[in-house]
Amino acid sequence: MDTEKKQRLHDAGIDVADALGRFMGNENMLEKFLGKFTQDKNYSALVEAFDKGDPEAALTASHTLKGVCGNLSMSALFEILTEQVRLLREGDFDGAKALMGSITEKYTEIISVING
Amino acid sequence: MSISASNEKPTDRILIVDDDEMNRAILANIFEPYYVIDEAEDGKAGLDMILSDKERYCAVLLDVMMPNMNGIEVLRELKKADLLNKIPVFLITAEANNDTLHEAYHLGVMDVILKPVTPFVVLRRIDSVVELFKARKVLGDRVIQQDIELLEKAQQIIELNHGLIEALSTAIEFRNGESGEHVRRIHDITQFIFENTELGDGMSSEEIQNIALASIMHDVGKIAIPDNILGKPGRLTPEEFEIMKTHTTQGGELLDKIPQLKDSGVYSYAYDIARHHHERWDGRGYPDKLKGDEISIWAQVVSIADVYDALSCKRCYKDAFPREKVVRMIKDGECGTFSPRLLEAFFSVEDTLAGFYSKKEETA
Numbered sequence: 001m002d003t004e005k006k007q008r009l010h011d012a013g014i015d016v017a018d019a020l021g022r023f024m025g026n027e028n029m030l031e032k033f034l035g036k037f038t039q040d041k042n043y044s045a046l047v048e049a050f051d052k053g054d055p056e057a058a059l060t061a062s063h064t065l066k067g068v069c070g071n072l073s074m075s076a077l078f079e080i081l082t083e084q085v086r087l088l089r090e091g092d093f094d095g096a097k098a099l100m101g102s103i104t105e106k107y108t109e110i111i112s113v114i115n116g
Numbered sequence: 117m118s119i120s121a122s123n124e125k126p127t128d129r130i131l132i133v134d135d136d137e138m139n140r141a142i143l144a145n146i147f148e149p150y151y152v153i154d155e156a157e158d159g160k161a162g163l164d165m166i167l168s169d170k171e172r173y174c175a176v177l178l179d180v181m182m183p184n185m186n187g188i189e190v191l192r193e194l195k196k197a198d199l200l201n202k203i204p205v206f207l208i209t210a211e212a213n214n215d216t217l218h219e220a221y222h223l224g225v226m227d228v229i230l231k232p233v234t235p236f237v238v239l240r241r242i243d244s245v246v247e248l249f250k251a252r253k254v255l256g257d258r259v260i261q262q263d264i265e266l267l268e269k270a271q272q273i274i275e276l277n278h279g280l281i282e283a284l285s286t287a288i289e290f291r292n293g294e295s296g297e298h299v300r301r302i303h304d305i306t307q308f309i310f311e312n313t314e315l316g317d318g319m320s321s322e323e324i325q326n327i328a329l330a331s332i333m334h335d336v337g338k339i340a341i342p343d344n345i346l347g348k349p350g351r352l353t354p355e356e357f358e359i360m361k362t363h364t365t366q367g368g369e370l371l372d373k374i375p376q377l378k379d380s381g382v383y384s385y386a387y388d389i390a391r392h393h394h395e396r397w398d399g400r401g402y403p404d405k406l407k408g409d410e411i412s413i414w415a416q417v418v419s420i421a422d423v424y425d426a427l428s429c430k431r432c433y434k435d436a437f438p439r440e441k442v443v444r445m446i447k448d449g450e451c452g453t454f455s456p457r458l459l460e461a462f463f464s465v466e467d468t469l470a471g472f473y474s475k476k477e478e479t480a
Binding site for chain 2: 063066070073
């Protein structure tokens, strides 16, 4: 992973140094899981759950996505998802849904940086 | 492990139970240099792996939210199997809400570690506990081993004591011109009477063992009696008999001078039996002229056993008598008076006692 890409990932809200630390400095492993993140079904599942008005499916998807973001040190996205999980647990479906805008924005940015 | 011994090939095994591939990969990557790693993709699979070989894992890392049995349910099953105090289980969880935490700790989880994990923290926390469990197991094994060795040593000492007591008593019997069989039979008769008649009611088997061992030493005082009296064929003069009678008091004094014996459960019986095995129920015995139940039941039993054995065998002053004559002499009070209760108990088992004498060598 070159320095430029690291910088772009960093700009998209990924704490690359922290993520690499979690993978014990193994860059290949980090890249593999960043690649898998682009294939991850949880974001689309989350969108679909809110479209259908299914709070349970939304919680599952939000929680799982949050876990993935945490492991990959996607700090900005992780923080919003943490808040969304909290709201869903409290039963505030609309409040949680209201966060989808910023989640989609961050998510799309990250995907494009990883793919780019 | 482990962290300290990382150059060696790992042998300790850890189980990672998590439904998320990346979570498993991260944890495996952290622990791989120090542990052998097994992975399970849901709670049920993980539980089965633990239960199929309870010695296999030195630690289990357990996710909470999983399909097919969640982490808390796995903990409950491990608790049921009484494994949580043998295998340290760590809950690895993203959300630690209070209810989950409370139940997990209540069930006996070792620690809760928050996701996303920080490698050196999770490594250090788990490694410390694994080391602790290993040290505790080694220590426990060693303590058990030492206990076994101590018991074996104690048993050897007891056997040695018995051997020495028998050797001493037999040596004294030899001076008396008898075989060592006499003390052995007094021991067996005494033990048999207490074990098989109402005289032993309420006595523990240890107490009976101590009394039987003490009975072996009933005549130790004879070591102080001159040879010409001890070995005299025929009747003793009144003066000689007075000296002979002192074997009871001298026996007590001798036993009193053995400090190791005084500390043991045998001493009080041994002293009493040595001193009082020639007392008589009617008060005409020696040396203390005790009467009736002033004489302890063990001294009474050894007294009748001693008479029975003396009559049944050849002695320097007499031949062996046939069994019928022995029984009649005791019943008729020709060889001392005994309490009715003692006589009843004695004759209730005399049939068996007679079998202690092999006809060829001992009886007429």
